């Protein structure tokens with residue numbers, strides 16, 4: 001996976017766990033997310049009161065264990081980081097303790113007559129370089145998953161849904177728009193819907209695809225997924241670029257004879273945008289020469305080469321041009337799409 005960013009400060013990975021055993025170890029939850037409780041005492045062979053004296057100080061805990069403070073109080077337990085008579089340290093200096101001691105960040109429990117101080121440890125995991133878990137295998141969670149959803153095998157080697165899902169987990173937040181310029185079978189759209197379902201997020205997606213067969217797999221898949229039970233919000237709009245020269249490309253591709261191609265050429269010289277080096281006016285000899293080529297495939301290549309490929313579709317900047325007869329509804333749709341309006 002290659003990751004690029006325009007702004008490195010925005011390229012932080014989210015702090016979350018991806019592996020099942022790690023996720024399960026964060027067994028508690030509050031409004032800020034999942035966490036587990038860990039001892040606030042640092043028990044390591046190389047940490048001791050002597051070599052880290054600033055990390056050694058008393059913590060006062062009320063008899064009912066509810067109040068935990070650094071302020072000396074009568075009738076409170078005075079707790080030091082001692083384990084089996086060995087003097088260790090706390091995990092932070094007192095200043096940091098004070099800062100973190102808000103709400104129920106610290107918890108005191110009594111175990112065998114000893115007061116233990118615990119603290120909240122938020123869900124996180126060092127993201128591994130190699131994603132080897134079975135859930136990332138394209139065979140099972142890509143090919144088979146898609147086959148089960150659509151009833152047949154319509155796309156070769158789609159990525160695993162979970163590879164994309166976990167990528168979204170570490171890289172996106174609730175209101176992001178996720179763009180996949182090479183949508184293929186639509187794994188990214190599926191993963192965004194699944195992600196929103198899991199965490200109640202409102203992520204949106206934009207998928208771009210050029211091949212008709214892949215577009216239909218993509219749409220079919222997203223229809224099935226959005227229809228599945230339990231989706232909080234899930235719908236999508238599918239748009240096609242408005243064809244210009246592409247109309248001629250399609251005619252050229254499906255033509256079967258030289259005569260047909262000659263007709264297309266005549267239409268092209270009236271209604272298409274030809275490459276700058278092509279003179280729209282064709283003398284008769286050029287037509288005669290075209291006929292003598294006598295090879296439909298070669299003639300197709302020749303005509304395709306005449307068309308300006310930058311004009312295959314109508315440009316947004318030409319939307320008001322009467323030549324293209326863009327409907328008012330399409331104009332509104334474009335306006336909302338490109339300006340991020342709400343009333344699409």
Ligand SMILES: C[S@@+](CC[C@H](N)C(=O)[O-])C[C@H]1O[C@@H](n2cnc3c(N)ncnc32)[C@H](O)[C@@H]1O
Pocket residue numbers: 157158159160181182183184185186187188208209210211214
């Ligand atoms: C490897 S596939 C993507 C697979 C997808 N991530 C999945 O797991 O289902 C790449 C896709 O990009 C499409 N593609 C390639 N060039 C494109 C372009 N210029 N514009 C739009 N789509 C393009 C191809 O048709 C193909 O479907």
